[in-house]
Amino acid sequence: MSTKDIRRRRYLQLVGSGSVVGLAGCSGGSDPGGTSGDSGATGGEGGSATSDTEGEGGSGAGSMGGHLRVGQNRTVSTISPIMMGSKFTERWAVKLFYSTLTRLDHQLQLYGDLATDWSANESADVWTFTIRDDATFHHNGETVTASDVAATFNTVYDSEVGSPGSGTMGDIGTVEAKDETTVEFQLDGANSDFPKLVAKGWGAVVPEEIATDSSRRQELGSKEFGSGPFELESFEAGNQVTGVAYDDYYGTDGEGTSRPYVDRVTARTIPEGSSLVNALKNGDIDIIWEPPVDQWGPLQEASGVTTGRVPAGNIVNFIMDVSVEPWSDERVREAVKLAIDRQAIIEGVLSGLGEEAQDAPLSPSYEYFAEVEGRPPERDLEKARQLLADAGYPDGFDLEDDFDITFFSAADPPERLRSAVLIKDQLSEIGITFEIEQISYDRYINDVWTKAPCYMGMYGMRISGANFMKLLLHSEGGWNGESHFSNEEFDEAITTAVQSTSSEETSQAMATAQEVVAKQGPYAIPYYDDQIGAMREYVQRYNVSPLSYLFYADEIALGSGAPTR
Incomplete structure (x- = not known):
């Protein structure tokens, strides 16, 4: 049976067992099926299925009201859409209060939020969005205009501002308001996925007078000035954030x-996993956002709780900077990939909730995923040792003693460090040894990520696979400092994939890009994880998404059994 057949069978088994589940209902904005300009992107085998029942009440008054309480084991440190980092908790929290031009549903289908229409020129390097005229800011009641949209994006992409979102929504050159409801994006290169990219949290629209004022931008960390579904009631950094429905x-x-x-x-x-589960079981919270994988068993057994599971695409990646020894030798990188016991890591770290990865960042849940022949590789310690010997390391090496390289891993999320520990033990079997310097997430972001030559990375699934791979691995990509990988065949293929408006051409280019990275690239990626969720049975209209930060609280309802109704 082929790998593709196995993956397909695995997905169908999840569906048949009820593990792939959500609670049915309309999930979109004013036009949840997309507007003209919809790219038609789908989640492939990674999309979530729904149950047959919507729950008591259906749409309308029977499903209205109540206090939705979401528990999570990670923190929200800021609610600034301009300066937030890469925490997924912050990305979905920001969208409580702010509007974005577009949204994606749990099946990764695109639909409009502020935008009612969008279109591109023939070369897909100029995009024009028309925005609605009935969106208003909470703090002053003024109408959101195209000037606010332009100011937001120009600020995020201003190098002097230093927003972590700069570069993540494509190669934006200039953004200009053409009139009150029309905004034009001039890109530095064609990008057929651009309408998806602006759905990111950094695309949350801030009033022009705040976005362009460096002093007032500082207020965004603890105050909100959005036009989204909720107004901020209270925010305790690292503890909780509460919003109330915006009447207008x-x-x-x-x-x-x-x-x-x-x-x-x-x-x-x-923070503690069992306490999180107990809070759900006791009715103190209604939903667990991204439950810890080691709590999957207790959640499935909990009375009054519904669980959801979908194939997704979060990864950990053992990063090998190809600009330094020993990682500059492709044989050494391949030896590392051959020495890893992927299934043991899936069982030990994910409690079995994942599948083996082929050392490229894209999982089968991405639209243009392509299988690479011979990947993921079978574990072969003998071949790995021979490759090391051929590269001049017959006895292996110690990273610190032989190359003055320190291996780093942040402890948050815990899957990262657990994966690092197992990989360390597995690589020792072929003579590659190192100690792990455990660091905080903040130090990881500030001092290690894209700076150190070897560490344990971690990335959540992204909206656009082509743009994600370009950002990471193109020789001029914004995050290329992570590995300094440079390959002309890859650069050409990924550029074509990002720019092409032909699905056939994009598919072919993405297949080439993934093969190059899997076989020659700077990453050893042991798994693609499954996304899981848990909720009380009275929760309606909630679907677990393969992209966990596509969590829109305004689209979730509580049935009459909810204690806060």
């Missing part, structure tokens, strides 16, 4: 019912 929010579902469905939402941090 423009959003409706496909049946014309106003959103948000709930009156209030709280995101609360509960």
